[in-house]
Amino acid sequence: MNYRIFGDSLPAVTITLDRGESIYTQSGGMSWMTDNLSMETNMKGGFLKGLGRMLSGESLFMVTYTAQADGAEITFASSFPGSIVAVDIGNGDIIVQKSAFLCAQPSVELSTHFNKKLGAGFFGGEGFIMQRLSGGGMAFFEIDGACYEKVLAPGEVLKVDTGNVAAFEAGVGFEVETVKGFKNILFGGEGLFLTRLTGPGRIWLQTMTMPNFAQRIIPFLPAKKD
Helix, strand or coil: CEEEEECCCCCEEEEEECCCCEEEEECCCCCEECCCEEEEEECCCCHHHHHHHHHCCCCCCEEEEEECCCCEEEEEECCCCEEEEEEEHHHCCEEECCCCEEEECCCEEEEEEECCCHHHHHHCHHHCEEEEEEECCEEEEEEECCEEEEEECCCCEEEECHHHEEEEECCCEEEEEECCCHHHHHHCCCCCEEEEEECCEEEEEECCCHHHHHHHHHHHCCCCCC
């Protein structure tokens, strides 16, 4: 399997498969493909796993595309201006934000990840329900805006606005903490809570979030007339 990511801020990935190789995505995730690919729609893992995927922002059904000849090509586009990240899951499980999954080889398992720290759910936006990529093989996920990738050393801490956490290796600590100082809370403009990421492990941060983007453009939308 080979792949090529293109498109700058409106990215897509074209994956080239040899005969018998497969790639799967959520229902409706494919943008275009050559005519030498077969398509199979199923729940991948059964009904309960399908329901779990729905909690993390994916569809109940998944679609697997299998090459019928060498050189078959299929393209998946991002759903929002941002970046597409390719990762080898064989190096360890990856936790990604809700709805980030784009496509993966069949040997990669997509499941729902519940953060054990309850504060992440009550105060950290979507940090409580995330997606877990495990198994082995290549997987692709999409993030909002530009991607910043960093490897945290053991014990190294990075504090991040919760919405800017796109993904992290499963060994990275993820906690939500309160911003300290009354004036910081009242006038700092960063909200009440930050996400604390603790190494070791690789993290992927995003420069933009969809909720913030939507909030920015709302004032420019035409007002509804009675």
